[in-house]
Amino acid sequence: MSLNKNYLVLFLALLLSGISFSQEADKDSTEVEALKEVVITGQYNPQSIKKSVHNVTVISRAQIENQAANNLADLLNFNLNLTVVPNSQTGKSTVSFFGLDSQYFNILVDNIPLVSDNGLGNNIDLTQINLDDIERIEIAEGAMGVEYGANAVSGVINIITKKSIATEWDINISVQEETISDEYEWFDQGRHIQSVSVAHNINERLMARVGFNRNQFAGFFNNKQGQDYYKNDGLRGYDWQPKTQMNTNGLLHYDSENFTITYKFEYFNEILSFYDASVRSNIDVDAQTRNPSATDRIFTTNRFINNLNLNGKLDGGANYSAAFSYQTQKRDLNEFNYFILSGNQSNETDNTYQSSEVFFTKGRINNLIQSDFYNFELGYEARYIKGYDTQASGDITQLEKENSQSNYALFASTELNLTNAFLIRPGARYEYNSKFKSQVLTSLSARYLLNNGFELRGNVGTSYRTPNFEELYYYFVDSNHDVQGNENLNPEKGFSAFLNLKKRSWFTNFSLINAVKLTYIDVDDRIDLAIVNTSPLQYQYINIDAYKLWSLSSQNTIKNGNWAFNLGATLQGTSRIANNEINAQNNFLYSFQVNTSGTYAIKQWNTALTVLLKYNGEQKDYVASGMDTNGDSVFSKSKTEGYSWLDASIKKSFLNRKIQATLGGRNLLNVTNVNIRNAASSGAHEASNSSLLLGYGRSYYLKLLYNLNF
Numbered sequence: 105m106s107l108n109k110n111y112l113v114l115f116l117a118l119l120l121s122g123i124s125f126s127q128e129a130d131k132d133s134t135e136v137e138a139l140k141e142v143v144i145t146g147q148y149n150p151q152s153i154k155k156s157v158h159n160v161t162v163i164s165r166a167q168i169e170n171q172a173a174n175n176l177a178d179l180l181n182f183n184l185n186l187t188v189v190p191n192s193q194t195g196k197s198t199v200s201f202f203g204l205d206s207q208y209f210n211i212l213v214d215n216i217p218l219v220s221d222n223g224l225g226n227n228i229d230l231t232q233i234n235l236d237d238i239e240r241i242e243i244a245e246g247a248m249g250v251e252y253g254a255n256a257v258s259g260v261i262n263i264i265t266k267k268s269i270a271t272e273w274d275i276n277i278s279v280q281e282e283t284i285s286d287e288y289e290w291f292d293q294g295r296h297i298q299s300v301s302v303a304h305n306i307n308e309r310l311m312a313r314v315g316f317n318r319n320q321f322a323g324f325f326n327n328k329q330g331q332d333y334y335k336n337d338g339l340r341g342y343d344w345q346p347k348t349q350m351n352t353n354g355l356l357h358y359d360s361e362n363f364t365i366t367y368k369f370e371y372f373n374e375i376l377s378f379y380d381a382s383v384r385s386n387i388d389v390d391a392q393t394r395n396p397s398a399t400d401r402i403f404t405t406n407r408f409i410n411n412l413n414l415n416g417k418l419d420g421g422a423n424y425s426a427a428f429s430y431q432t433q434k435r436d437l438n439e440f441n442y443f444i445l446s447g448n449q450s451n452e453t454d455n456t457y458q459s460s461e462v463f464f465t466k467g468r469i470n471n472l473i474q475s476d477f478y479n480f481e482l483g484y485e486a487r488y489i490k491g492y493d494t495q496a497s498g499d500i501t502q503l504e505k506e507n508s509q510s511n512y513a514l515f516a517s518t519e520l521n522l523t524n525a526f527l528i529r530p531g532a533r534y535e536y537n538s539k540f541k542s543q544v545l546t547s548l549s550a551r552y553l554l555n556n557g558f559e560l561r562g563n564v565g566t567s568y569r570t571p572n573f574e575e576l577y578y579y580f581v582d583s584n585h586d587v588q589g590n591e592n593l594n595p596e597k598g599f600s601a602f603l604n605l606k607k608r609s610w611f612t613n614f615s616l617i618n619a620v621k622l623t624y625i626d627v628d629d630r631i632d633l634a635i636v637n638t639s640p641l642q643y644q645y646i647n648i649d650a651y652k653l654w655s656l657s658s659q660n661t662i663k664n665g666n667w668a669f670n671l672g673a674t675l676q677g678t679s680r681i682a683n684n685e686i687n688a689q690n691n692f693l694y695s696f697q698v699n700t701s702g703t704y705a706i707k708q709w710n711t712a713l714t715v716l717l718k719y720n721g722e723q724k725d726y727v728a729s730g731m732d733t734n735g736d737s738v739f740s741k742s743k744t745e746g747y748s749w750l751d752a753s754i755k756k757s758f759l760n761r762k763i764q765a766t767l768g769g770r771n772l773l774n775v776t777n778v779n780i781r782n783a784a785s786s787g788a789h790e791a792s793n794s795s796l797l798l799g800y801g802r803s804y805y806l807k808l809l810y811n812l813n814f
Contacts, residue, residue, distance in 0.1 A: 177230035219431035247600035249545035249567030250531035257598035285801030324800035341379035460491040480518035614664035650681040696721035710757035
């Protein structure tokens, strides 16, 4: 198809701004400040962001505080190529990265993948990741299969926790009140957050911290009538289900000259209430009374995390690290018949329908040879996952049929400093999986520091995605349906290529960073639900599809001591290839994103102003819209309209920074439903909704933080 001319003109204008690099002036302290930013994701050892071999984006603690972000879903809406995808019914928010959903990248905490309902590192609910104890977040782009294994096709998000404080005691207490659209009352409506954190330097080497956070989201009515509504007109309940989350964590960190050890414990609890819109009248004719009721559900998630990280240096100069983790997550369902007028319950059942238990360990060693030219790294990784998902697999596994999977990997890479400026890193990884065929993953990364502040980075590599529980074990068969998973599925094969050109310029009073990035991703053997038999009609998950993506991005940042401004854009094309559909349309479909942000610090007032804006352009897809004369599906183009997301805040400190107040608004352009045009309602590749609920409207918040250091 032809590329939309308006997209092309706008994107070229932004791209030209990204490659119209200015001449450098004399370097000053601004350069020194930029080079202090250290990253660890995908690196042998902590590196300045300039020297890192991968392209890494860092979200700092200051950015988290400026947005009053409580969880990861609050934070990631404004990054290019990254889109938060909420689900109002389940309460979960996942993320799409370079057009691929949350199954294709890993979320790590201190380089350890995080457990989810039925996975490890992928399919993570962003709303369940609390940010109170986070120092920064690193987003590494590209195929990270050699470093991180399966499901790292498009990259990784690595969450780095705080491990030090500057004083003997550091105590933080905060409360945050937030409206949900125009809905707010104490406890009954809105969002209410309380947190406390206490950290203590026990001695020069040992630090301890404990923290607690409670986040109550009271739900979004959006013209629904809540729990106590008893008419059977579809208005009972909420458009966005209410939930309460509690997070308790503790950390011990020991730091000596050549050795550090960190133990982190976390307990997470979430209670989500679902109120059925269908109401039964329960009329008693003889007594001339009625006792309306509905089938309601309470979902309870409990997650326990135990992480141990070791890092050290041997006498010969070699660096080593090791990580050990034991994590569990369970999702319980309490279902009952709720009598609306009396508040009584009957026919109550309790089941654990999702469960994951994980053991993970990873170790690395490098710098075994003392050489400025040559370095290499050797590593291992092992993971054992056990669990079940009775919601996905249907009645056949209601007896909590467990499935387990173990994975063992060896990986190695080498860094060759061909010159002081030019570094290449080839790498390979061998993975044995107890369920799937063994995999060999490869990558080649390079970094070239050119003259005049230019930096060139490239990365090509392979990764793969393992089938999820639903794809393997789904079972829904009755007189009208036959939809099944497939235990014989193969992992999807992913290939990624990234090329990034960055220019840093320093002037007397400000610095300028311009970057242009080209991305290509190819996924083969993609898993999809397809018709495997027409009479009777049967569906099954099989390896049939392919997915291709290319994108061109421009990112430009200008800053001085008091202010910073960012402007970026991405033009992205995707092609979904359905090999079993005769009439499938495999043309590239294009979309466009623009983001911009500005911050301004008024230092004499201890005040910071922040504005963030992102435009997500129209999304297109091909959906089944009928049958031809031969009984094969016919496809038409579906379009999800574009929308913009705008947040703004003002943060001010009082009493020598002991008290901090943040006042702001989210979704100031009041996005709720986004229309989907020409969507079909039948077929295996369909979209069945005429609108998509993306937000709960314009909201305002006030956060008060008390910080005591002594």
